[in-house]
Amino acid sequence: MIERNIWSVLKKELDKKEAIVLTGPRQVGKTTTLKWLLSHIKDNKIYLDLTLESTEQLFNYSDYNNIVNQLQGMGMDFSKRVTIAIDEVQYSKNIPRIVKYLYDNYNIKFILTGSSSYYLKNSFIESLSGRKLIFEMFPLSFDEFVKFQNVKYKTKAINLDLPKKWHFDKFAYETLNSYYEEYIEFGGFPAIAMSESKERKKQMLDVIYSSYINMDVQQLADFKSTTELKKLIKLLGARVGSRLNIDELSKIVGLSRPTVSNYLSFLEQTYLIRLVPAFSKNTDVRERLPKKVYFIDTGIANINADLSGGAKFENTVCHQLNFFGKLSFYNNKNGEIDFILQREKNNIAIEVKETPINDHLLLAEKHAKKIGISEVGLVGRFDNKKFLNYMWGGGIVY
Numbered sequence: 001m002i003e004r005n006i007w008s009v010l011k012k013e014l015d016k017k018e019a020i021v022l023t024g025p026r027q028v029g030k031t032t033t034l035k036w037l038l039s040h041i042k043d044n045k046i047y048l049d050l051t052l053e054s055t056e057q058l059f060n061y062s063d064y065n066n067i068v069n070q071l072q073g074m075g076m077d078f079s080k081r082v083t084i085a086i087d088e089v090q091y092s093k094n095i096p097r098i099v100k101y102l103y104d105n106y107n108i109k110f111i112l113t114g115s116s117s118y119y120l121k122n123s124f125i126e127s128l129s130g131r132k133l134i135f136e137m138f139p140l141s142f143d144e145f146v147k148f149q150n151v152k153y154k155t156k157a158i159n160l161d162l163p164k165k166w167h168f169d170k171f172a173y174e175t176l177n178s179y180y181e182e183y184i185e186f187g188g189f190p191a192i193a194m195s196e197s198k199e200r201k202k203q204m205l206d207v208i209y210s211s212y213i214n215m216d217v218q219q220l221a222d223f224k225s226t227t228e229l230k231k232l233i234k235l236l237g238a239r240v241g242s243r244l245n246i247d248e249l250s251k252i253v254g255l256s257r258p259t260v261s262n263y264l265s266f267l268e269q270t271y272l273i274r275l276v277p278a279f280s281k282n283t284d285v286r287e288r289l290p291k292k293v294y295f296i297d298t299g300i301a302n303i304n305a306d307l308s309g310g311a312k313f314e315n316t317v318c319h320q321l322n323f324f325g326k327l328s329f330y331n332n333k334n335g336e337i338d339f340i341l342q343r344e345k346n347n348i349a350i351e352v353k354e355t356p357i358n359d360h361l362l363l364a365e366k367h368a369k370k371i372g373i374s375e376v377g378l379v380g381r382f383d384n385k386k387f388l389n390y391m392w393g394g395g396i397v398y
Helices: 006-011 030-038 053-058 065-073 095-105 117-127 142-148 170-186 198-220 227-237 246-253 257-269 283-288 298-302 309-322 358-370
Strands: 019-023 045-049 082-087 108-114 132-136 273-276 292-295 326-332 335-342 347-353 375-380
Touching: 006 030, 006 132, 019 030, 030 045, 030 082, 030 108, 045 053, 053 065, 065 095, 095 108, 095 117, 142 170, 170 198, 170 298, 170 309, 198 298, 227 246, 227 257, 227 292, 246 257, 257 273, 273 309, 273 326, 292 298, 292 309, 298 309, 309 326, 309 335, 309 347, 326 358, 335 358, 347 358, 358 375
Parallel strands: 019 108, 019 132, 045 082, 082 108, 347 375
Antiparallel strands: 273 292, 326 335, 335 347
16 A cells, blocks of 8 residues: 555544544545554544445434444444544535534544535535544645656655756656656546556546546536536636636537536536636635636546647646645736745746746746746756756656
8 A cells, every 4th residue: 555645644633633524536545545544543443435325324313323323333332432434425415414413422533535625615614613624635746656656766855935946857857757747648546557558547537537427426416417517528628727718618518607607616626627716916806817727637637638738737737736835827918927836935936838948937037026926937847958947847746
């Protein structure tokens, strides 16, 4: 079993009272993570999968104390601390109320997983206020991807806060570039990383995407048909890295503007796409301006559209940077900065180019100066032997 970077963070929460709520896309390893966490609990623990009818029936009691009686029959001793791990909680509408009651009346540590941030963040906010910690789990970072490939070489972490010191790492590039190109093409789902052939990777991507349509969409939404939704997803794939024009999408798909907006919200909150807002210090302006669209996983984007090399790379870098802070972008009539990475100490303007040159850096610095950002850096995909003042994408180590 290959450990994810988030595991050490989650493990520190096991001794605390608050419920651990783990959310993220389907097939990123939430169940594996849940079982790994349980393996660090000595006894008096139970794993429950809400996709199973027997588990669903357990949580159908109107008197929640009957659930405790049933769990006692399964060997749980409520005279001391009990750890209850519940997988796929979005399949039961009663879970928030049940967890709140049991949390308040018994000594229980809950570990909960689900693949819909909308359900978890909204349904649990009021009922479990002050009783839970939410963690998001995403497809593999590139350093995790390399671990899954059983590669022993580890890239040196570059200080993202100091882009003026970014420098192309030729040795890391020559050692890991073939893996990074695979990561750009097929994305970071663990099952994809562990599939050996390209044909198998493509098959697994189809399985993961079909699972999203057949499980998350069918179970969590009340769409009468998925035809328009799938058409919208393909249109979004063709627009990776572009600002969204909802009126245009509405006309092409044949749906009202509010319906398209609702679909976009659903796709974002069920972890298929990521909408990056425009940079502005004014919240109202930021919400009003069009957002750029990316996919949570580049492999899923690739099976929905024929992406250019630049779009694949930019989508991958977006995913990598997401581990480090909130992202936005800057755009005006004179140009654009691909990403503004919000860090604790400062904001960093980051331009993404397949083959960076010095002019790219100078232009990015010019745009960044207009919005008061002094830290500016380039992220590149290929080796430019005449220019080295940029970070290779594979060097973005979380």
